[in-house]
Amino acid sequence: MAKTENTPIDRLNYEEAYAELEKIVSALESGEQPLEEALSLFERGQKLTKHCAELLAKAELKVQELSGETLSPFQEGE
Amino acid sequence: MEQLALFDSSPRWTVSTLTRYLRHLLESDASLQGVWVQGEISNLSRPTSGHIYFTLKDSGASLRCVMWRNEAARMRLALQDGLAVDAHGSISLYEAGGQYQFYTDAIRPLGEGALYQEFLRLKTLLEAEGLFDANRKRGIPDSPRRIGIVTSPTGAALRDILNTLRRRLPLVNVILVPTPVQGDEAPPAIVSALQALNRIVAPDVILLARGGGSIEDLWAFNDERVVRGVIESAAPVITGVGHETDYTLADFAADLRAPTPTAAAELATPITVLDLKAKMAEIGGILVRGMAILFRQKRESAAWLDNRLRLASPGRRLQTERQRLDEMSRRWNAAQAHRLEIAAEKFKGLENRLLTLSPLAVLRRGYAVITKDEKVVTSVMQIKLEDALRVRVQDGEFNTRVTGNG
Secondary structure (H helix, E strand, O other): OOHHHHOOHHHOOHHHHHHHHHHHHHHHHHOOOOHHHHHHHHHHHHHHHHHHHHHHHHOOOEEEEEEOOEEEEOOOOO | OHHHHHHOOOOOOOHHHHHHHHHHHHHOOHHHOOEEEEEEEEEEEOOOOOOEEEEEEOOOOEEEEEEOHHHHHHOOOOOOOOOEEEEEEEEEEEOOOOEEEEEEEEEEEOOOOHHHHHHHHHHHHHHHOOOOOHHHOOOOOOOOOEEEEEEOOOOHHHHHHHHHHHHHOOOOEEEEEEOOOOOOOHHHHHHHHHHHHHHHHOOOEEEEEEOOOOOOOOHHHHOHHHHHHHHHOOOOEEEEEOOOOOOOHHHHHOOEEEOOHHHHHHHHOOOOHHHHHHHHHHHHHHHHHHHHHHHHHHHHHHHHHHHHHHHHOHHHHHHHHHHHHHOOHHHHHHHHHHHHHHHHHHHHHHHHHHHOOOHHHHHHOOOOEEEEOOEEOOOHHHOOOOOEEEEEEOOEEEEEEOOOOO
16 A cells, blocks of 8 residues: 555645545455455545545645756745 | 127038937937838839838828848848838938938738738648647646746736636646746746756646737747657647637647636546545445445355355255145245245345445444454354454444354
8 A cells, every 4th residue: 555545634635635535445345355445445535535635625826936957946926 | 600600609510420320319319210201112123232211102202221131131021012011120321322211120911910921821821830739639637746837926917817727626636837928038038947847857748928918919829949849759748828829830730729818727627636535535435345346246256155054954954855746836936936925025125225335334233243353253153252342333343352152
């Protein structure tokens, strides 16, 4: 099983959470786990779904500026 | 006249100093240096020296012009008398001849669109090299995480792009390389911006953009260096230069050409945050259905075992034997049909229940999941007297203890 499955969900970024969610869904769809494992997959899947939805809701565009070799936050406006 | 000469305080010149002074006057006037002059060519002469001499004239005046050999060699336009042109250069004075002249360094045909001619020339050249071939085009990733932007930090193009990305996919990380997008410094700056992005950031896609402007304003995007820079970029490039009707050579070289900067940002984000939210809702549904399927499978296999057990029981066999003895084949057939009917009904009921089944729905109907040491209890073999058990019902969990086997 992947390493991320033990990571606290709120520490996962969207891509990580989504990747794990996809794995859980296909595992559940195969329906081959014992009930207790399926239940815990289901619960984690639901938490991941909620986490992803929250990340999507509060996502803010991150804009950086590359000058020379350095990245720094880009100040918009004017 | 003699008297005048004696008392006159007027400055005195030699021809040379006066001429040199005039030349200085002309050369120090910015409005006569590095300018375009429109006129018609006449008295064209190309001596063996390689320099070109001609006169530019219009209905009211004429202007002597010279183009030195070096510039003349770079000319792609075939000059001829009567041709209306825009000539670029500076006014100065030919001291030995006492004549002011227009020292020309470039000539483009008037009306024909000199830039367009140059555009076509370069396009044919680069096309022949295969740089615009469709099979060179790379796909645009549908879920980019990092988007590089090469444009002016102060232009409307950047504002449009950022607003579009913010609206469509605020999850992405945008890396801007502030770059001049017009003038002589633009082509090398664009090329090095593309290189820096690929080397340092390795974005999933790069937007090369500029707002609308005249053909001269957009000219940097027809520069051969920019075309090659786009071709050599490791990340696919989407161009969004000018307006819908503007096609630049960079557009032909790009992996994808967008009509405007806003459209470039849209093409870079084929999947939007709305799509992702819909996907999340869908996954939520899949999870619940997945659990329902699982429960159905478990129940079906349990029902199957139960059925086998009953068929194998002595009572059942006795009953069957009695039927075989007591009833004729017609009645046996009827009973068989009846049994099938019951089985079908039973299965239908089960199916209906399972259709809406999710773990929560199961619990809501009064079922409980019982765990011992975090293992689900599925058999009496797993527990003994006084074991601590955890019971999960629809709205929470509680602990309990085994007090007997009922």
